[in-house]
Amino acid sequence: RLVIRLFGICSLYFTMANGRPLSTDGRKWRIVCLHLSFLLFLNPAVDGNIRYSIPEEMKKGSVIGNVAQDLGLDVKRLLSGRARIVTGESVEYTKLVTNKGTLVVNERIDREQLCGDLTPCSFSFEVILENPTELHHVTVEITDINDHSPTFKRNDIRFEISESANTGARFSLTSAEDQDVGLNSLREYFLTENGNFVLKQHSNTDGKKYAEMVLQKPLDRETLPSLSLKLIAVDGGNPQRSGTVNINITVLDANDNAPVFNQSVYKAAVMENAALGNFVVTVNAIDADFGSNSLVTYHFSDMDSSLRDVFAIDEKSGVISVKGSIDFEKNKKYEMRIDAKDQGGLTDSCKVIVDVTDVNDNAPMMSVMSFTSPVSEDSPPGTTIGIINVKDIDSAENGQVTCRIEQNSPFKIKSNLRNYYTLLTDAPLDRERVPEYNITVVATDAGLPTLWTKKSFNLKVSDVNDNAPVFARAVNSAIITENNPPGVSILTINAKDPDHSQNARISYILEDASIGGAPVSDYISINAESGVIHAARSYDYEQIKELIFIVRAQDEGSPPLSSNVSVRILIQDQNDNAPQILYPVQTGGSLLAEMVPRSADVGYLVTKVVAVDVDSGQNAWLSYKVHKGTDRALFEVGLHNGEIRTVRQVTDKDAVKQRLTVVVEDNGRPSRSATVIVNVAVADSFPQVLSEFTDLSMHDKEYNDQLTFYLVLALAVVSFLFITCLLLIISVKVYRWRQSRVLYHSNLPVIPYCPPRYSDTLGTGTLPHVYNYEVCKTTDSRKSDMKNVHAMSQSLVSVDGVDAEMPHMSKELSGDFSRMSTLVSQVFPYFCVL
Numbered sequence: 001r002l003v004i005r006l007f008g009i010c011s012l013y014f015t016m017a018n019g020r021p022l023s024t025d026g027r028k029w030r031i032v033c034l035h036l037s038f039l040l041f042l043n044p045a046v047d048g049n050i051r052y053s054i055p056e057e058m059k060k061g062s063v064i065g066n067v068a069q070d071l072g073l074d075v076k077r078l079l080s081g082r083a084r085i086v087t088g089e090s091v092e093y094t095k096l097v098t099n100k101g102t103l104v105v106n107e108r109i110d111r112e113q114l115c116g117d118l119t120p121c122s123f124s125f126e127v128i129l130e131n132p133t134e135l136h137h138v139t140v141e142i143t144d145i146n147d148h149s150p151t152f153k154r155n156d157i158r159f160e161i162s163e164s165a166n167t168g169a170r171f172s173l174t175s176a177e178d179q180d181v182g183l184n185s186l187r188e189y190f191l192t193e194n195g196n197f198v199l200k201q202h203s204n205t206d207g208k209k210y211a212e213m214v215l216q217k218p219l220d221r222e223t224l225p226s227l228s229l230k231l232i233a234v235d236g237g238n239p240q241r242s243g244t245v246n247i248n249i250t251v252l253d254a255n256d257n258a259p260v261f262n263q264s265v266y267k268a269a270v271m272e273n274a275a276l277g278n279f280v281v282t283v284n285a286i287d288a289d290f291g292s293n294s295l296v297t298y299h300f301s302d303m304d305s306s307l308r309d310v311f312a313i314d315e316k317s318g319v320i321s322v323k324g325s326i327d328f329e330k331n332k333k334y335e336m337r338i339d340a341k342d343q344g345g346l347t348d349s350c351k352v353i354v355d356v357t358d359v360n361d362n363a364p365m366m367s368v369m370s371f372t373s374p375v376s377e378d379s380p381p382g383t384t385i386g387i388i389n390v391k392d393i394d395s396a397e398n399g400q401v402t403c404r405i406e407q408n409s410p411f412k413i414k415s416n417l418r419n420y421y422t423l424l425t426d427a428p429l430d431r432e433r434v435p436e437y438n439i440t441v442v443a444t445d446a447g448l449p450t451l452w453t454k455k456s457f458n459l460k461v462s463d464v465n466d467n468a469p470v471f472a473r474a475v476n477s478a479i480i481t482e483n484n485p486p487g488v489s490i491l492t493i494n495a496k497d498p499d500h501s502q503n504a505r506i507s508y509i510l511e512d513a514s515i516g517g518a519p520v521s522d523y524i525s526i527n528a529e530s531g532v533i534h535a536a537r538s539y540d541y542e543q544i545k546e547l548i549f550i551v552r553a554q555d556e557g558s559p560p561l562s563s564n565v566s567v568r569i570l571i572q573d574q575n576d577n578a579p580q581i582l583y584p585v586q587t588g589g590s591l592l593a594e595m596v597p598r599s600a601d602v603g604y605l606v607t608k609v610v611a612v613d614v615d616s617g618q619n620a621w622l623s624y625k626v627h628k629g630t631d632r633a634l635f636e637v638g639l640h641n642g643e644i645r646t647v648r649q650v651t652d653k654d655a656v657k658q659r660l661t662v663v664v665e666d667n668g669r670p671s672r673s674a675t676v677i678v679n680v681a682v683a684d685s686f687p688q689v690l691s692e693f694t695d696l697s698m699h700d701k702e703y704n705d706q707l708t709f710y711l712v713l714a715l716a717v718v719s720f721l722f723i724t725c726l727l728l729i730i731s732v733k734v735y736r737w738r739q740s741r742v743l744y745h746s747n748l749p750v751i752p753y754c755p756p757r758y759s760d761t762l763g764t765g766t767l768p769h770v771y772n773y774e775v776c777k778t779t780d781s782r783k784s785d786m787k788n789v790h791a792m793s794q795s796l797v798s799v800d801g802v803d804a805e806m807p808h809m810s811k812e813l814s815g816d817f818s819r820m821s822t823l824v825s826q827v828f829p830y831f832c833v834l
Contacts, residue, residue: 068101081129146237255344269397360447398447465557575668
């Protein structure tokens, strides 16, 4: 029994949780066995076994179980017996807390690291006590938790599947691995949805699961050259974990298409005595397959030995070349069949006909059947320009001619009939860009060596009116000074038309418009050919300051094209107006004077000269100055405001009657001016003013007497002319009456003639109608003779004469005027008859 127990203890230490020997070092396990045997011989008491079950990954310090209670020991016994754990391992997963009698986790326990995929997973150790010696066997089982996801060995799975694969074909997929066991291990696979494959799952005898893809629908490389799927592995834990791998499928081409020649019959020509290796013709077959299935090789098919000695074919390129000597006298034509074969054995064939010619010694000949020049630039593409006949007296390929246009131009050449080529326009023409073309047509035969002929055509492009005149500027402006002479040139507008000849001739027309209510032609005229704009009148800046009108440029094409431009002419002011005096008013009759008291201080405002200038700008800036005066030291005038003020204190020595001549001048170049006379009365009362201005009233009386004389003289002349005309009329009437009486008494058959509308009226017989006469007298007919005196301001007084003389003068003037009015009223009706 001791030997059996010894072997059991030794085997326990030789085997640990992974089922492998604890250590391969013989010395180590011998020492352990001897130590245990020694303990057994000292005290062979070995008590019962304890088994615990805990999940993996428990936290350090977690309680596994109460050893003291489970073994029926007292905590004091554990302390006195110096209880300890003996494992023989380098890592101690558990620890005995002797003061509590509990077994706790000492290190992290990973079931997968400890046992791998073995189940159940456990590890054992011994609890040893001394005095007396006791040995207790403890087994701890580790249960699995779902702490690992299924994983694939590779990140992706690649398949190359032929499109000819049969339905039901199976494709094994990489299995996923899950380190967990039991329910936490791999449970099933899923495949993303697609239209070609389904997933089949299987299990091995050891319980491992694997999956296969089964082709459910045939693949088509031309439709879907590749697929991308995902395989998902799911375990049965809670929470559930999964792993994914990409499945990339490349659809391989299947040899399901045979080569096809682009021509069923190839024709070629070769000269006799052609050099060895000389090119004859190239055959070409196309295989719609992909990759190696599209590789085509060319072979002669059942060709005579005589032909094999003459021609050779390149298996890869399909080039047929001369292999032996060719004699035109022996064979004028060779016929052979060529097979095109792909890697899968599918074939196609064609026929090659080779004509043997002597020598290609004749170049093509071109004859112009028709050629049209010029051609209109609005000709649509496809317009026929010329027809060319091309011939080559050689035979076969040497006589086949192709024509082309040598340079890059908007033309093309097309063949509709054999040996006839049509020269056409290939794009719209624009004469403004290219007025003419030199077209070179090259005719080339298909012989070897190639011979060619060139012919040049000069084509002119005729113009059409497709461009409207274009002005150099969108808005034209000019400045002209007022008071210009009519007909002066203001500015010239210019428009250009890229067309030619008559289509480029431009006429300038003034569009109808009104300026200030008058037609624009009253202000402006334009030369229809040169575009020169002239002034139709002299402009006045004070009436109009600018002219805005539209000029139309029109070409002479059919239909005519035109464009408009806006023209603006600014009228510049000129100093052509002199200042106008508004105050004081200058009259021809009464004399007005400004009254200044002798007590006036320095700066006393006498009056203000008010003037305006209808010009503008600096031409209207007015300045005032005293030109001359009775006493220039007494008064001054403001330079810019025209105010007349006293310069010094008025004294008794100053004359009562002061006369100032004020000049108003503008700032123009040259400047213009106006003069006003200002009468100033220096007095404190009106009698003083009247006594000084008496001589002026006498002057007015003399003027009125002269006016009466001239009126009487004019009346006498008019009366004389009236009487003279009246006598002439009476004489004519008497003469006509006498003539009519002589005719009446004669025996001649005279029919009396009465002019129409000359019948007697009111029995007088002298005038055809009754006339009414009116005499009109103006209310101001004596304005120059007499003026009524109105109430005046304090500083403005009338100085026409003393009060005693005024009634006498008025009576005389009134009498003269009454007599003159009576004469006019009597003579005026007869004067109107004349």
